Each structure stands twice: as C-alpha cells, then as structure tokens.
C-alpha cells in the first residue's frame with residue numbers, strides 16, 4: 001500500500017526531529033499535500049492511523065493541508081488556479097498552461113511539539 005509507506009516515512013521524519021530536540025513529544029504533524037502528488041488524503045489518514053496504532057505517536061495528529069494546482073499563465077503573467085486536474089487552463093483567460101508552480105507537494109511543513 002502506497003499510502004502506508006508514505007505514512008511511515010512521515011513518522012520517521014517526526015521521530016528523528018523529536019529525538020534531535022531531546023525526545024520531546026510530537027502533538028501534531030502538519031503536511032502539505034498537493035493535488036498532483038498522487039496521494040489520496042483519506043487513504044493517507046487511515047494509513048497513518050494504522051501506522052501509529054499502539055506507538056508513541058498514537059495521540060499525535062496528522063493535519064493535512066491540501067494544496068490546489070497552480071500554474072503560471074504566460075498571458076496573465078501571473079500564477080493562476082487551473083480549471084480542473086483534467087484541464088490545465090488558466091481560470092482567468094483560458095490559456096493552456098503546464099507550468100506547474102504548486103500542487104506537487106508532499107512535505108511535512110511543521111511539527112507541533114509538546115513538553
């Protein structure tokens with residue numbers, strides 16, 4: 001299961017960071033998840049639950065921030081949202097663009113650490 005290995009690597013990263021800071025508790029992990037990352041939010045959340053079950057991270061929350069796809073439109077000369085994942089067009093002027101600025105994210109953006 002794709003999402004499970006992702007959940008495991010997120011946990012590993014959080015564990016390392018908690019250790020580096022002297023074994024603090026991690027209350028929450030914030031994750032940026034782009035619409036183009038190929039990872040399903042719900043599947044990832046259930047995989048995370050499975051991975052943390054009966055571990056020190058059981059009470060640690062995974063907070064997923066979904067990032068929409070943003071392209072650079074050469075006509076508007078600006079960053080624009082696209083119409084849909086099937087239609088890479090500027091929502092303002094309809095110019096096709098595949099110059100993706102945001103939407104590929106799969107990264108831990110922050111950790112909420114406890115005492």
Ligand SMILES: [Zn+2]
Pocket residue numbers: 073074075076077080090091092093094095
């Ligand atoms: Zn445009």
